[in-house]
Amino acid sequence: MRLLVLSLVGMLVYGCGSSKGLVSADKAPVAVAIDLINVKDDKVMVEVNPGAFTAERVSFYIPKTVPGTYSADNYGKYVEGFRALDYNGKELPVSKIDDNTWGISNGKALDKVVYYVNDTYDTEEETNDPVFSPSGTNILAGENFMLNLHGFVGYFGDLKEVPYELKISKPAKLVATTSMTKKPDGQTDTTSDTFVAERYFEVIDNPILYAEPNIESFKINDITVTLSVYSPNGTYTASSLRDPMEKMMAAQKAFLGDIDGTQKYNIMLYLSTMEPNDATGFGALEHHTSTVVVLPEAMTKERLEQAMVDVVSHEFFHIVTPLNVHSEEVQYFDFNDPKMSQHLWMYEGTTEYFANLFQIQQGLIDEDEFYQRIMDKISNAKSYDDTMSFTEMSKNILSEPYEENYANVYEKGALINMALDITLRELSNGERGVLWLMKELSKKYGNNTPFDDDKLINEIVKMTYPEVQAFFDAHVIGNTPIDYNLYFNKVGLTTAKEKEQSGYFLNGEVPFIDVDQANDNAVFVRKGIELNSFLTDLGAQGGDVIKSINGTAINLETIRPIIGQSFGWTPETEINVILQRGEEEIAVSKAVGAPTLNVEAIIPEENISERQSQLREAWLKG
Secondary structure, eight states: OEEOTTOOOOOOOOBOOOOOSSOBSSOOOEEEEEEEEEEETTEEEEEEEOOOBSSSOEEEEOOSBOTTTOSBOOGGGGEEEEEEEETTSOEEOEEEEETTEEEESOGGGEEEEEEEEEOSGGGGGGOSSOOOGGGSOEEETTTEEEEOGGGTOOEETTOOSSOEEEEEEOOTTOEEEOSSEEOOSOOOOTTEEEEEESSHHHHHTSOEEEESOOEEEEEETTEEEEEEEEOTTSOOOHHHHHHHHHHHHHHHHHHHTTOOOOSEEEEEEEEEOOSTTSOOOOEEEEOSSEEEEEEETTSOHHHHHHHHHHHHHHHHGGGTTTTTSOBHHHHBOOSSSOOOOSOHHHHTHHHHHHHHHHHHHTTSSOHHHHHHHHHHHHHHHTTSOTTSOHHHHHHTTTSTTTGGGGGGGTTHHHHHHHHHHHHHHHHTTTSOOHHHHHHHHHHHSOTTOOBOGGGHHHHHHHHSOHHHHHHHHHHTSSOOOOOHHHHHHHTTEEEEEEEEEOOSSEETTEESEEEETTTTTEEEEOSSSOOOHHHHHTTOOTTOEEEEETTEEOSHHHHHHHHHHHTTOOTTOEEEEEEEETTEEEEEEEEOOOOEEEEEEEEEOSSOOHHHHHHHHHHHHO
């Protein structure tokens, strides 16, 4: 998963465990019907027919935890009117065991279950812990359906390894974008699609975007890439975004070399209006052969293109880990009682590091931009507990205090890999780095051979150098903060203060503002951080409450669309702001300007040694 503004909340996971316990009397596929035509009160009807059971009592589950998010989202909460029917259409007794589980007492008589599903986008503003939009669902009758299928389709007991067949009734004008296999039956019906999957994991691993056609496809070596865009106001088309996506993915394939993970890849881009009941969590969620991306439609083309490069490259690099390299906890993932792996430093950290490293190695960004990104991550990582063991955090990520530090996997997780990369380059005289390591791990393990979670680091040390053990013991298993200047010095770099551009309300993914939930969701300027020029020119100070902007009273709900609009502001855009400082109200009217921030910057040292120069060249150019 890759996260952007407004959502500081993964890892691709698999469900390859064997079936046991609950038994179906036949080998017929689980038949699922989803009705996208007769939408009732913004709800979609789902029917699941599992075939005959031999057990008296069976259980039906909707996933509690979505593979890739490391959060308990309880998708069963969005299910209503659950009914179990026998072969005569009569209702069987059903007990609701928890948010995600239903028990049916007369399993031998069970024909099918039927229920309605609400979407999650409608509820994001109603809860303090919303479902992350790229893993959520949208129901907009006749216009758009974002089917992250873990929110629609459940499973019976341990029957996750049997085939599934999904028949989806849909409006004729909407087309499906998905990596799921379409049933080869020569169907010409424009109001239904039938998809097949070998097991339940394939169902939830293949989201489907239904929208009017706005699609482009292109080839990267032997990979067919499809880009599908839902832009409700027609602001963007797939053709307008094709060139940067094609250039970026070609560079990724060149960076990876002989690592192959798929022959098809689907990018489903949902652009949010930021209006009430629309998505507000921006970023992406990875799958084996696709990704769902959610971003604001109000972004300028330049910002949207860069955001797409950053988030899609992150998701695509997941074909390395955990697609090829993953632990048993990942391979045999339990959707309703998950056991977490301790290696988020790799699943998300390595992936995020590669998403930046490939851009400098393939010439998509220059050295200054790469250094700025690294420095941003150092700054962002300061928002989290720098003494927390990364392996301990990973294993316990679903509980506090570890959960609130999750987003650090994209900051310090990437920095761990940077330091490890420089260490490996130094010990190998520039010949080996983290990409080499991941290729070796891919050869040793691969898609269907998980590693023992407790033994991975020992295996890495055996593949590399004894000194690597000390690095892991101190900075990954242990709680010693990393001295980044130590690693910068090895490649002839140092740090100094400079000005850099920021957003108006956020610096990358780090906000300058926060919300006081105990005070009617009032929005205030954060204390204890350096503010950008936009806020300081307004005369804002840490702790000031933002009462209104351009006449709109500000709270959590109203600030979101304004942040979305700010992506399209120019320096000449006029703004009227009222701040409250204690009992005093301060009114300010001015042009927003081009916001800058005084930050630490990475700069090359003068008079570096030949060895420092060679290591830097090996690190940045591969």
